[in-house]
Amino acid sequence: MKGSGVNSVKNILLIIALVFSPLLVHAATVASPRVIIQPEKIGPGDIITVAVKNAAGPVEGTFNGKQLYFNPANKTFKAVIGIDLNQEPGRYPLEVMINGKKLRKNIRIVKKKYPVQRLTLPEGMVVLSPENEARAEQEQKKIAAIWPFDSLRIWSGNFIDPLPGKKVGTPFGVRRIINNIPKNSHSGVDITADEGEPVLAPNDGVVVLVDDQFYSGHSVVLDHGQGIYTMFFHLSKINVRHGQAVMKGDTIALVGATGRATGAHLHWGVRMQGAKVDPLELIRLKLE
């Protein structure tokens, strides 16, 4: 009787060991999730990447109330966040759901100094006629109405330069003061190029705007999905039509000087979930 009692205790211990050992091994090999935010110093107009390592499944999250899209890449889930050019410095909440747990962090946005450009122009170039004023206002509204934030992903891999090897004329964020009156900051980058130079699609996308506007002249806007849009102004010729799908590297248009432009150049703008960000930051991102 005694012997069998000892044996049954041994058997129970053996069963316990068999049942729990896979869990112990599992717990030992699964590392806890890590959230890496880059760059460390973030200012208005910048783009941040939030990388989640060691997540067992899909990752979800929000930043300052906006939805984030985490895409799988190399055992990591990565989301990009655009910080609007006019975002006030401060701390803003990031919430990430990983393995069923909510993780909260604050992202600190610091002040960023952009250069000031003072221009003196003839009053006739600065003051618009009531008709042009009304037209420009209508066109502004038309552009503002094309940013749905929850579209499906179309882009893949890194974004490319639409005018490879060309120089920047007026950088992003420059604060313009014309005839001593502060104007809106430069919400894109001006790339200097000759009239007729091909403008390439920076990534796969769909054409959501083809228009001829007072300020921006012949204009194209591409939707790359997940709230990422790229816009191209002052074009001389447009090769695409509204609703058309384009591939990364396709020639969508040619450089020109249409609209309010003093010479041939491309004004390239980027919106990320409505935030105006520096296009050069977009092509610096490693998304593959």
Ligand SMILES: [Zn+2]
């Ligand atoms: Zn510009």
